[in-house]
Amino acid sequence: MKAYHLHDDAGVGRLVRADVAKPEPGKSEVRIRLEAASLNYRDLLILDAAGQGGLNGRVPLCDGAGVVDAVGSDVMQWRVGDRVAAAYFRDWVSGPFKRGYIPSALGSRTLDGVLTEYIVLPATALVAVPKHLTSVEAATLPCAAVTAWHGLVTRGGLSKGDTLLVQGTGGVALFGLQFAAALGARAIVISSSNAKLDRAKALGASILINYRDTPDWDVAIMKATDGQGASHILELGGPGTYDRSIRSVASGGKIVQIGVLTGFGPKPDLARLQWENANIIGVTVGSVEHFAAMNRFLAEHAIHPIIDRIYGFDEVPEAYAHLQSGSHFGKVVVEL
Known part of the structure; x- marks a missing residue:
């Protein structure tokens, strides 16, 4: 499969395309064929940090949505073909926040992100995409939307x-x-x-x-x-x-x-x-439970995310540059 990696020595862009093996899900895991990913301001900070070392080979971005491609033998709540989005914190399923959840943020210094064709995650780290949204729209939700929901509505x-x-x-x-x-x-x-x-x-x-x-x-x-x-x-x-x-x-x-x-x-x-x-x-984003509650609200009110621009998988550097420019209105998305 194809993926983007951060590289310490890749010059100004620090984004390198790579061909890597497709991951296989464990017993309690799900493999998602990603259809879209979106960028957040934190991704610009991580890109800058890549030049300081410690991120070599890491897959960036935390926001992604797609289709379940394979499930582990113990997974009961998801089936092949289900449309899902990945939570920002892989391990924060419900309850109050704990500092130990920080390393489970996707696309961080400690965990690969979603700028890839396939990703494997625990079954508990996923939410169903609202039926009225496309995968491109759903890919905008995990960080920005959940942050606004958790901070303004939940708390x-x-x-x-x-x-x-x-x-x-x-x-x-x-x-x-x-x-x-x-x-x-x-x-x-x-x-x-x-x-x-x-x-x-x-x-x-x-x-x-x-x-x-x-x-x-x-x-x-x-x-x-x-x-x-x-x-x-x-x-x-x-x-x-x-x-x-x-x-x-x-x-x-x-x-x-x-x-x-x-x-x-x-x-x-x-x-x-x-x-x-x-x-x-x-507020630092939210849990899987917050994400699911927000999705119910989005469906009830037929809310569609505001998307500024959609880029192709070959145009990832341009997507980063557009976000960096500050000229966007809404979300910047990469369609896989």
């Missing part, structure tokens, strides 16, 4: 009448916007692009702020919400946004911290959170 309790602040128009942001719209929550979107804001409006956003034109977007948010602020904030986790998010959160509100997408730097001033009785919810 954040987002519901009708709440106000969600979404930063940007990447994968997690747009899934958050779609969940808010389906739940009847008001959505605020900030972006540097008026064209992207117009598209966000079509998805249900009601308050639109161009942060280049309005750098004090926290002040604008408080004004637009009559001084109340946002009950829920999808925070990208960097110094460029965090202090303004804290100044934008409503009393008793929740800041869902999902990553470091605006970079590393000075720590924010958290004092206002105490006085407003607000919370920070740290």
